[in-house]
Every structure is written in C-alpha cells, then in structure tokens.
Amino acid sequence: MIHELTIGYLDIEAISLRLALASRPLEENVVAQILTEFPGLKVEHRSGYLIVPWHGREDADRGEAFAARLQARTGCLVADRRNGRIIDLAHEKGMARTA
Amino acid sequence: MAEGPPSDLADHAEDFSRRYAWEMDYLCGSRMIELGIPVGQIGSRVPGQGHATFMPQERSGGGNDPAGGLTVDSGVFNPELLGTLPGSQAWAEAPLRDRIDAIIAHEFEEARRGGNHIGALLHAPDTELPIHQRARQILQAMRPKERRS
Numbered sequence: 001m002i003h004e005l006t007i008g009y010l011d012i013e014a015i016s017l018r019l020a021l022a023s024r025p026l027e028e029n030v031v032a033q034i035l036t037e038f039p040g041l042k043v044e045h046r047s048g049y050l051i052v053p054w055h056g057r058e059d060a061d062r063g064e065a066f067a068a069r070l071q072a073r074t075g076c077l078v079a080d081r082r083n084g085r086i087i088d089l090a091h092e093k094g095m096a097r098t099a
Numbered sequence: 100m101a102e103g104p105p106s107d108l109a110d111h112a113e114d115f116s117r118r119y120a121w122e123m124d125y126l127c128g129s130r131m132i133e134l135g136i137p138v139g140q141i142g143s144r145v146p147g148q149g150h151a152t153f154m155p156q157e158r159s160g161g162g163n164d165p166a167g168g169l170t171v172d173s174g175v176f177n178p179e180l181l182g183t184l185p186g187s188q189a190w191a192e193a194p195l196r197d198r199i200d201a202i203i204a205h206e207f208e209e210a211r212r213g214g215n216h217i218g219a220l221l222h223a224p225d226t227e228l229p230i231h232q233r234a235r236q237i238l239q240a241m242r243p244k245e246r247r248s
Contacts, residue, residue: 001160001174001202002181003216016165017146018157055216058182083162085214
C-alpha cells in the first residue's frame, strides 16, 4: 500500500526474503554531500543502509530522486524491501508514464 | 503495573498486530478466498513465519511479492497510514473490514501490473474483485486527481 526505498550495498538474496543486509556501509561523506541537495528529506539511517519515503508517502518524488543520485554516485542497490524487489529506477520512471 | 500501549500509532498498530497475528492471518486469508484471489497469490513465504497472509512486523498496509503473493500487515490498523495524502480521511474513518478489502484490491492490482503502484492507484477503484463499497470509496479517494470520475 505504501512503499519505502532501501538504499545500500544490499544482499540481493536477503532482499528477496524481505530482509535488508548491507555487505558494507555506504560512504558517509557521499551520503552527507547528497543530503545537502535534499533539505528536510526524511532519511532513516540503519545498519549500513538508508531508508527513504517512496510511493504512497509524502516526499516520494524527492525520496526517489535522492536514491537515484546516491546510486549514480556509489553504484549501490535500491530496493523495495517490503515487496522483495530490487528497483530499477530508470524503469520505474517509464512505468509511471505508462500507468 | 502493566505498561500501556505505545503512544505512536504505527508502534501501537504493530504491537496489536503481533498479539493477534494468528487471528489476522486467518481473517486475511479467508477474505482473499472470498474475493476470489487465485490460490497461488494468497499469502507469501515469510522467513520464520512459514506461509502467511498477515505480516505483523511490517507497517505498509500490505504488499505483493515478485511471484504475486499478497499480504496484509500492521499498517491496516494505523489510521495515519496514508499521512496527508489523498484518501487519508476515508482511510482513517473506515472500519477494519473495508481497510482489509482496500489493501487486498490495491495489492492485487499492483501485482498484476508487475508492482506498479501508480497503476494500482489508477485501476484499483475499478477492480472486478467484489470488495465492499466503502473499500472502493477509499480506493477512489486515493486515485490521482486527474483520473477521478
């Protein structure tokens, strides 16, 4: 019903089981730098990964944009953990247009 | 002295859900059968819980896995689940049975579109599933403005 994006160097097998496990933490300096571009965005810091709002939550567009920026800089994965899916953000934009 | 329920509504919903997980699992599974959800889509494999239709530890209202399996979760008890977004008032005022129907219909329509949330928002109000009318009204209120009739 509502969705969040989990961002990090995630274990794909774990995501398929709806679990978030990071093989290593995200680069803090990069996260901090990109966060300055998204003032006020609600970001949850977990063990080596981040959670931001997505579909069905306030600030979903900025949450997705933040995830895309971080992925572009670090090559990390973005997932809809609750639904066991790795998210291709470029594909998502196409889906939104054809919905 | 016994502790009271958590003051945060999402925490309270999860606390309640954990205590009534078995009953909710039975209720949600039964309702999915009544609505005609294909057997293979009723519930999902949950680590430590086997196969379940209700996930008390989650807070999103409901979900659909990549194989199309539908689940409901503790968000169904949270009147503030939708925050300030469209449909939030209809959601907050609806009884449990209508929230469950709304979640099942939304997740069913999302699953048949490969996890497309926007597609589910647009199409769930017109679902062929025989959901309660008030559940349909929740879904209509959630539909993006440009597609409301």
